Amino acid sequence: MxxxxxxxxxxxxxxxxxxxxxxxxxxxCGHSPVLEEDIALANTALDMIGQTQLWLGLAGEVExxxxxxxxxxxxxxxxxxxxxxxxxxxxxxxxxxxxxxxxYDAWSFVMTDWLKGSADERIAAIAEKAHKxxxxxxxxxxxxxxxxxxGTEESHRRMQAALDYLYPYCGEMFEKDKADELLxxxxxxxxxxxxxxxxxxxxxxxxxxxxxAIPGGDYVHKGGRNGRMHTEHLGHLLTSMQWLQxxxxxxxx
Amino acid sequence: MEKPTVDQVWEWLDAxxxxxxxxxxxxxxxxxxxxxxxxxxxxxxxxxxxxGCPATSVIEMDVETALRGHGxxxxxxxxQISPPWTTDWLTEKGRAKLEDYGIAPxxxxxxxxxxxxxxxxxxxxxxxxxxxxxxATWRCRDCLEPFDYFKCI
Ligand SMILES: [Zn+2]
Numbered sequence: 001m002x003x004x005x006x007x008x009x010x011x012x013x014x015x016x017x018x019x020x021x022x023x024x025x026x027x028x029c030g031h032s033p034v035l036e037e038d039i040a041l042a043n044t045a046l047d048m049i050g051q052t053q054l055w056l057g058l059a060g061e062v063e064x065x066x067x068x069x070x071x072x073x074x075x076x077x078x079x080x081x082x083x084x085x086x087x088x089x090x091x092x093x094x095x096x097x098x099x100x101x102x103x104y105d106a107w108s109f110v111m112t113d114w115l116k117g118s119a120d121e122r123i124a125a126i127a128e129k130a131h132k133x134x135x136x137x138x139x140x141x142x143x144x145x146x147x148x149x150x151g152t153e154e155s156h157r158r159m160q161a162a163l164d165y166l167y168p169y170c171g172e173m174f175e176k177d178k179a180d181e182l183l184x185x186x187x188x189x190x191x192x193x194x195x196x197x198x199x200x201x202x203x204x205x206x207x208x209x210x211x212x213a214i215p216g217g218d219y220v221h222k223g224g225r226n227g228r229m230h231t232e233h234l235g236h237l238l239t240s241m242q243w244l245q246x247x248x249x250x251x252x253x
Numbered sequence: 254m255e256k257p258t259v260d261q262v263w264e265w266l267d268a269x270x271x272x273x274x275x276x277x278x279x280x281x282x283x284x285x286x287x288x289x290x291x292x293x294x295x296x297x298x299x300x301x302x303x304x305g306c307p308a309t310s311v312i313e314m315d316v317e318t319a320l321r322g323h324g325x326x327x328x329x330x331x332x333q334i335s336p337p338w339t340t341d342w343l344t345e346k347g348r349a350k351l352e353d354y355g356i357a358p359x360x361x362x363x364x365x366x367x368x369x370x371x372x373x374x375x376x377x378x379x380x381x382x383x384x385x386x387x388x389a390t391w392r393c394r395d396c397l398e399p400f401d402y403f404k405c406i
Contacts, residue, residue, distance in 0.1 A: 039384070046307070128335060
């Protein structure tokens with residue numbers, strides 16, 4: 001594996017996470033419990049789609065085969081996606097959506113913070129832009145997790161159930177393979193495991209305030225970020241997201 | 254045609270309204286990062302406010318239309334993301350116009366300093382997000398009017 005191949009892989013992982021989660025969150029548009037939350041979710045989704053354009057745009061550039069961010073988003077099939085499994089899961093209820101957003105935002109916050117100092121200037125520039133947005137997302141998803149976790153009996157029960165369901169998916173964000181090793185040696189991206197302590201710190205603090213208990217057990221659901229095995233949900237998501245470009249190739253606004 | 258000066262071009266751009274908040278100009282918003290001549294080509298660098306801001310392509314089109322209207326033939330628009338846009342780049346003129354329009358300008362403290370309608374400081378936040386990515390929703394507890402606050406980033 002060359003350095004550029006590793007870089008391409010890494011950029012797909014970054015861009016596919018924001019693309020797939022951005023798409024999932026956008027499914028709430030028009031369906032949220034109150035107008036303010038609807039707007040907040042739509043704006044969060046929009047930021048993530050914007051970040052996707054930057055990550056996948058650079059991925060196409062690094063690959064050097066003339067593929068654009070749009071090509072990568074709309075013309076790949078499920079097995080070529082490199083997002084972690086957690087972001088492709090169906091939304092569940094509002095609480096579960098916000099719990100996932102929080103568990104993802106905390107990782108994204110720590111990751112983009114590291115990448116601001118990447119040896120690759122193009123990555124550092126994207127990370128600096130994204131980090132500002134992610135900081136804002138984390139503030140909101142963290143506050144909401146606290147509000148609902150330490151809320152009514154019903155909201156607490158739902159948030160604990162969401163955490164029990166989602167927590168085993170968190171470990172995948174810290175998995176490491178050859179591509180990560182190559183980029184870590186070059187100072188381009190972190191060894192993912194290196195981010196874990198700060199992540200645990202943020203997540204632990206918020207969940208404690210939310211009166212929620214981190215589930216025991218160390219089983220980790222994985223296979224998305226290396227493309228080995230996605231859940232069945234990704235294919236369904238892609239049929240909806242990619243439908244227009246598949247049915248009308250090359251269609252433009 | 255004689256090459257217009259860079260100052261002249263800035264003046265023209267200051268007359269191009271932001272598509273989402275038309276009361277301020279693109280220059281007021283601080284997203285025009287550079288204007289320069291390279292030979293006989295005019296190069297204009299723009300930066301997006303938020304990476305997913307859907308107005309970015311409309312803005313590029315508006316800049317192009319305005320400059321072509323002033324007779325610029327060779328034009329190059331560059332999108333630059335670094336350094337990332339910050340509300341510190343809003344002009345004083347822009348901040349005053351925002352408040353006149355009913356949008357509280359950004360403050361380093363992270364919330365509006367006063368109600369843009371009645372100037373009361375008795376305020377509450379309704380939502381961290383608002384009608385566009387760059388705004389949050391607040392309400393005045395005195396006049397009871399909800400208003401947009403231009404987020405500080
Ligand atoms: Zn008021």
